[in-house]
Amino acid sequence: MKIHGMVRDKSDWMAAKTRLVFPGVTLSATIALAAAYLSEHYGGPAMLFALLLGIAFNYLADSTTTGPGIRFSSRNILRIGVALLGARITWGEVQNLGIETAALVIGGVIITLTIGTLIARMLKLPRGFAILSAGAVAICGASAALAISSVLANNDETERHTITTVIGVTTLSTLAMMIYPLLATTFAFDDKAAGIFIGATIHDVAQVVGAGYTISTDAGDTATIVKLLRVSCLLPAVVAIGFATRRARKANAQPVPLLPLFLVAFMLLVAANSFGLVGPDLAATLSTISRWCLLCAVSALGIRTSIGSLAVVGPRPLIAMVLQTLLLAAFVTVTLLVLL
Secondary structure, three states: OHHHHHHHHHHHHHHHHHHHHHHHHHHHHHHHHHHHHHHHHHOOOHHHHHHHHHHOOHHHOOOOOOHHHHHHHHHHHHHHHHHHHHHHOOHHHHHOOOHHHHHHHHHHHHHHHHHHHHHHHHOOOOHHHHHHHHHHHHOOHHHHHHHHHOOOOOOHHHHHHHHHHHHHHHHHHHHHHHHHHHHHHHOOOOHHHHHHHHHHHOOOHHHHHHHHHHHOHHHHHHHHHHHHHHHHOHHHHHHHHHHHOHHHHHHOOOOOOOOOHHHHHHHHHHHHHHOOOOOHHHHHHHHHHHHHHHHHHHHHHHHOOOHHHHHOOOOHHHHHHHHHHHHHHHHHHHHHHHHO
8 A cells, every 4th residue: 555655646746746837838839839940941050049039938938837948958858858968979980080080170169169168258258158159169069058957056147157058059051051061162172171170170960961961971971970970979978077076066055966967878878879778760860859859948948038038148158158168179280281
């Protein structure tokens, strides 16, 4: 009887929790669907559309009806999306790149994270924004910003920094998708070198794919694999950032797990995919679910962001992200020219 009662209590709690978050999650998902529709039919990044559409519904952020679900989407659904990114990666693909390419990519991530953070701090920007923007530029754009924000202090300032970073890196990534193929031609890179350049420098996966296959099929294939190597750097980067900011989160009386469960899930999924335990169809399905989860989370972040909070940011964050982007592009370009 006791066990039966515990199961029933748990079931009642789950039902109550579902009823509480359902309206906000539904709103976030609806905005994500609208953003995907606009992106598919009119072009442009779905993430950016999700942010802008979400901001238009800011008046619902603190509603007793939709507020809990919006917060759930921006935090919990976000973590599910990041964990499922592991379905895109296998260590075999990374090994096929060769040690020189792997060293170039990892070196670019480390240099952009360290020097990029210093650049933002020199512009007198907050430490949280410096870490978020450098990590987003170094690794995988909006996805990295969302993952890193989940291990920073959970407050209004972090949310404002996250939304600013997502808008900035998504815009810069779209510009890079149009400009970088022309740069690859200017530097006379062959298909492999062009793919490495595109994959190691453009922020978001979608724009990497778009730019790479604009050049050639071989360049697109190489760019995608190089980009996945950068995505695999997300786990150690987030763990290191979470460890470095642990003291600050303790001061806010937050739980401070050294290795959050969603990162453990990410790591296990990469391992399973590498050992062939995740078939191509399942990997594609999980990757699609990841994309929708991240789009839903971005929509929720947009809802929680007011135009007023963005207006006070000023031009310095954008300047920092531009400089971080140029730093990464310069490092990769010079290294490729030396190797060639």
